[in-house]
Amino acid sequence: MIAALLVMIGIAVFLGAVLGFSAIKFKVQGNPLVEKIDAVLPQTQCGQCGFPGCKPYAEALAKGEADINKCPPGGEEGIHKLADLLGKEFIPFGEGAPPKAKSVAFIDESTCIGCTLCIQACPVDAIVGAAKQMHTIIASECTGCELCLAPCPVDCISMLPIAEDITNWKWRYPVFPIQATI
C-alpha cells in the first residue's frame, strides 16, 4: 500500500517538475492568431458582427468567444476561410444576416445639409466635406458598411450596388449542363 502510494507520488512529483520547467521554457506571448484572422476579415468595419470593427471580432474569434458566421460582408466564402483557419466546421449564416450585394454609399448632394454626422460615423474616413458644406463619398474607399445611413438627419445617403461593367466584369462559373435532370 505504502509502496503504491510512494510510486504514484513519485511519478506525480517528477512529471510536475518537468511540466513546470517546460511551462516556463515554452511560454507563449500574445496571440499571433488574431493577425491571421484579421487578415481574412473584409475590413468593412461595419460592426454587423456585434463587435466594434474587424479587429475586435478577430480577437473574439481567437479566444473562441464568437461564432464564425457573424460577418455578412465576408460572404459564405469568408466563413469557409475562417472555418479552415480555425479548424471548425462550416456554419451557414444565421437568421437575418444574409450577405448583400456589394455596394457603395452615395450622397444626394442636393439634399445634404452639411451636418458632418456621417463624416463622424464613417469608420474609414471615406467621406469628405466640412460643416455647412455638402459632403461627398470617395467611392474607391467606401467599404459599403452602411454606418453612415442611420446618422443622416435628412436621409440623403443611399447605397448603390456596384454595377458590372467592362472593367470589373468577371468570368462566370461554367455551367455544367449534365447536372440538370432530364
Add this chain to the structure above:
Amino acid sequence: MKAAFKFHGGVHPPTHKTESTRTPIAQTALPSKLVIPLHQHVGARAKPVVQVGEHVLKGQMIGKPEGRLSNAVHASTSGTVSAIDLQLVAHHSGQPDLCVTIVPDGRDEWIAHTGVDYKQTAHTELRHLLRQAGVVGLGGAVFPSDLKAYSNKHKIKTMVLNGAECEPYITCDDMLMRERPADILRGAEVLRELLYAEEILIGIEDNKPEAIAAMRQAVIDGKHEHMTVVAVPTVYPSGGAKQLMRILTGIEVAAGVRSTEKGLQCFNVATAYSAWRAIAHGEPLLSRIVTVTGNVAHAQNFEVLLGTPVDELMAQAGSRPDTDKHIMGGPMMGVQLPSATVGITKAANCIIASSPALFPPPKPALPCIRCTRCAEVCPAELQPQDLYWFAKANNFGKAQEFHLFDCIECGACTYVCPSNIPLVNYYRYAKSEIWAREQEAQAAELARERHEFRQLRIEREKQEKAEKLAQKEKAAAVAKAASDAVQMPTATPLGPNADPDDAMQLRIDAALARAKEQASAAHPKNTETLTPQQHAEIAEADARRAKAHEMALSDAEQKSE
C-alpha cells in the same frame, strides 16, 4: 532552315486555311460609319480628344494615350464624329465600352503626315512615333509596341518575328507575308535596331510554303544579313510567343518572366509591317488585314479600316443566310461577338461567320475521368485535370499552387477532352476570381489602414480634449482665485463713479489671455507626445488624404463629363 526544337504537347485541328488564300488581299469599300473603340490595346484606355460634331481627318488622333501603358487611337478616314459613347465591343464580357463613332465624308482626306529616316532618328523619338501612331502587337495580344521595342537592362540577342499563324482558319499574316514581305522586313529591321538585337529569326509554319518562299526571297532581295526564315512544324499553338521562342531558340520563358530577361523579344509580322508604315511614311495604324471566312460565299482577306462594322465587312464577303453568330479570332481562342455591329479593332485578325453546321454547339459535358489527354497536349506542361478539379471546387489556392497562371488559355485541353468539359472556361473563371479577390484584399488592406488611422486620430483628439479640459479647469481655478482676489476690491468701489466698461474690458482681456495661454500650451504638447512613427503615419495619412481628395475631384470631374 528547319526548326531545331519542339515544345511539349500541341494539337492538330483541321486548318481550313486554303479557303481564304485563293484570292489576294482586297480593299473594302468605305463603310457607312466607323465605330472605333478607345480601348484597343493592353493598358489604360485612350482619352478622347475630339468632340461630338467635330470634323476629323484621316489619321487624326482621336484618343490620346493616358499613362505609360497606353496607346493612341486614330480616325481611320475623314468624317464627322457623330457620337462618343458606350457601344458594344468585341469582348468576352459582352459589356459596352467607350467608342468614337465617325460618319465618313467620303473624301478619305489625309491629315498632313511625313515619315522619318529611322537611321537618322533617335531611338526615343522612334518609340514616341510608334506610340503616337498607335502601333500595337497585331498578333492578338495588342501590347503597345513602343514599350516592347525597348530593353535597357537586358541585352537582346534574338528578335523573333512571328509568322507562325497556327490557329485554324486565319490567313491574314500568311497573305501579308506573300504580298508585302519587303515592308515587313524593313519594319523588322527598325525594331531590331531599337532592341540592338543581333539576329532576327522569322518563324513560319511549314503549311505556308508560299509565304516562306516570299519571305526568303525578300531577305535576299533586301540584303538583310541578320535575318533567317525558319520553317516550323505545323502544330497548334506554335504561334504563341513563348512557344515560338522555344521552337526557334530552345529557350523557355516561364509565365511571369519577361522574355527580354532571357535575351529574346517577339513581334508579329503584321506589327513589323505597321511599324514600317508608321516610321517611314508617318501613317498611323488605321487598317489591318482581316481574314473573313467560315460560312461566307467568298472567304478572303481584306484590308479593313479600323472601326468598320463587322456586318458591313461580312456583306462584302457574301455572308450566308444561316449564319447565326460571328467569331473574332480563330476557333481555338476567338471571341464570340456580342453583335455584328461591333467595329473591327486592332486585335481582329479574323472574322469567322459561324453556323450550327460549321461549329455544332458543344456536347453536354461529362465528369472528368482523369485520362490526362489534356496534360499530354498542354503546351505549358500543366496538369489541366488537376486545375479543373480545383477550379470546379472553387479551391483557388490549390489551383494557383498548381500553376494556374501559367495557363495561356490556348484551348488545346478543351479540344481533346473526351468528356467535352469546357476546361479553359474554368481556368478563366478561376483566374478572374483570383484577380477580383486580390483587389478585394487590397481594398480591405486600405480600409484597415484607414480605420486604424481613424482610431488613432480619435484617440488623439480625445486626449487633446481631455488635456484641454484639464487646462481649462486649471485656468478656471486660477482665474477664480484671481477674480476672487480682484472682485473683493472692485466689488466695493463699484459705485456710481466706477466704469462698468473697465470691468468688462478686464474680463475680456483675461479671457483672451487664457485662450492664448491655452492655445500655446495645448498645441505643441499635442504633437510632442507623439512618437516619430506616429508622425510618419500622420504625414502618410495626410498625403493619402490629399490623394484621395484629388481622386474624388477627378471622379467628380469624370461624372460631370
Add this chain to the structure above:
Amino acid sequence: MWISPFITKSNSVGEIMFKVMLALIPGIALYVWYFGPAILVSLTLASLTALATEAAMLKLRERPLKPFLSDNSALLTAWLLALSIPPLAPWWMVVVGTAFAIAVSKHLYGGLGNNTFNPAMIGYAVLIISFPVHMTHWLTPHALGGIELSFAEQLSYIFKGVLPNGLTLDAVTMATPLDTLKTQLHLGLSVHDISDMPIYGHLAGKGSEMVALGFAIGGVYLLLNRIITWHLPLAYLGALFATAGIFHLVDPTHYVTPLFHWFSGAAMLGAFFILTDPVTSPTTAKGKIIFAVGAGVLTYLIRAFGGFPDGMAFATLFMNICVPLIDAWTQPKVFGKKGGKQ
C-alpha cells in the same frame, strides 16, 4: 454566350470505355475455350446488375440517365469484377459484389470520375472477405479431363445451388494455380514437385496462362490505340518480375519463377485493365510508375507471404489510397520553370 474553343476533337468517354471492353474480348474468348461458357453467365449477370444499380443511383442522385448509362463505365466495372471471381459463383454473389462496387465505391463518391477506389476491386475485396469459401471454387480447364458439368448443370448450380446427384462441388472445381501452389508449399513440397502437377502447363496454370495471354494481347491493343500509356503495365509487370525474380534466384525450391507470377492470377488483367483505370490511378508519368511499382511489389508480397492467394486486388486498392499524395508529390515542372536546363 458560347466560349472558345469552338471546335473539339470527336472522341468520348463512352468510346474509350468501349475500346477497353473490346480489348477484353480475346481474354474472354480464351476463357470460354478453356473453361466453358459459364463465365458468360456471370458476365451477363454482372452487366445487368451494374446497369440497374447505376440507373437506380443516378435516379436517386437526380442525375440524367442517358449520358451516364451510355458511357459504358458501369459495364466495364461489371466485366472486370466478373472476370476476377469464379464463374461458378452463385448468382447472388455476383449481384452483391457488383451492386456494392457501383453503389458504394462509385456513386457515394459522386459517380464517374470521382471515385477514389477501383470499384471492381472493391467488389472483389468485399466478396473475398465475406465469402472466402465460395471464392476458392474455380472451374477446372477442359484439358485436365476431369468431371465436367454441362452448361445446363452449371446454370442450375449458379442459380439454384443444386449439383447433379452424387457430385460435390469439390469434385467439379479446383483451387486456382496460385492457391494450390501456396497450399502445397505449406505442405512442404518443392516448387519443382508442384510444377509437375497436372494442373500446371507451360508457365503457370493450364488454361489460365492462356487467358492471361489473351488479356495481354488486349493490353497491347490498348497501348497501340493510345487508350493507356506504357508506364503502368510496364512498371507493374517489371516490379512483379523483379521481386519474384530476386526471390526465385535466392531460393528456387520455395519461390516460383517470375513468369509464373506474370501468367497467374490477375497479374495480366490487372496490369492492363485494372491499374490503368484513369480515375483511380495517378496522372503524372512519374506518379504512374511509383503507383505501379508499389502495386507490383505488394502483389508479390501478398502472394508469397500473405493470407490471400492473389494480391492484385489489395495491392491496387492500397495504391489507390496513395494516389492523391503521389499526384501531389510528383507534379512535373511546368513550361519555363524546369531550371538548370537552360
Add this chain to the structure above:
Amino acid sequence: MTEYILILVSTVFVNNIVMVKILGLCPFMGVSKKLEVAVGMGAATTFVLTLGSGSSYLIQHYLLGPDLAYLTTLSFIVVIAGIVQFTEMVVHKTSPALYQVLGIYLPLITTNCAVLGIPLLNVQAKHDFMESLLFGFGGALGFTLVMVLFAGIRERLDGADVPGIFKGSSIAMVTAGLMSLTFMGFSGLVK
C-alpha cells in the same frame, strides 16, 4: 534485427493501429481534413507514443514490477497525460497555427485509445525495452501513415460530386471503412 523490422512492418501495415485494431479513430476522423494538419497530428502522436511506450516500459519494469501490476493502467495514464501536456506546450510555442487547428485534439491525445492501447499491448506481449519502443514507434508511424493518406483522399474529395447527404463526415466514414477493407489484404503477411 529481422525481428525488429518485422515488428515495424507488422505495426505499420499488418496490424495497423487505426485500420486493423480500430484504435485512435477520434483524431483519425477529426483532424484529417487537411494534409499539413494531419502530418502535424501524426508527428505529435508519434512523439507521445514513442516516449509513452518507452517510459511506460520503464515504469512497468522497474517501478511497478509484478507486485504493483494493478497500478499499470493508472500510472500509464498519468505518464501519458504528462507527456501530452509537454507536447502541447511545445507545439503551442513552435507552431501556433497547428496548435489552433489541432485544437481540442491535441490534449485529447491523452484519451486517444491508441496511445494507452500500445503500452498495454506491450505489457501483454511481454516486449523488452527495445521492442516496446519500436512497437510504439511503429504503431505511431502506422497511425501517421493512414492519417496522411486519409487526409490526401479527403482533400481530393472536397472537389468530388458527393451526394448531399454523404458530404463531409459520412463519406469520410465510408472511406475509412474501405481503407480498412484494404488493410485486411495484408493479413497473414507477418504472424
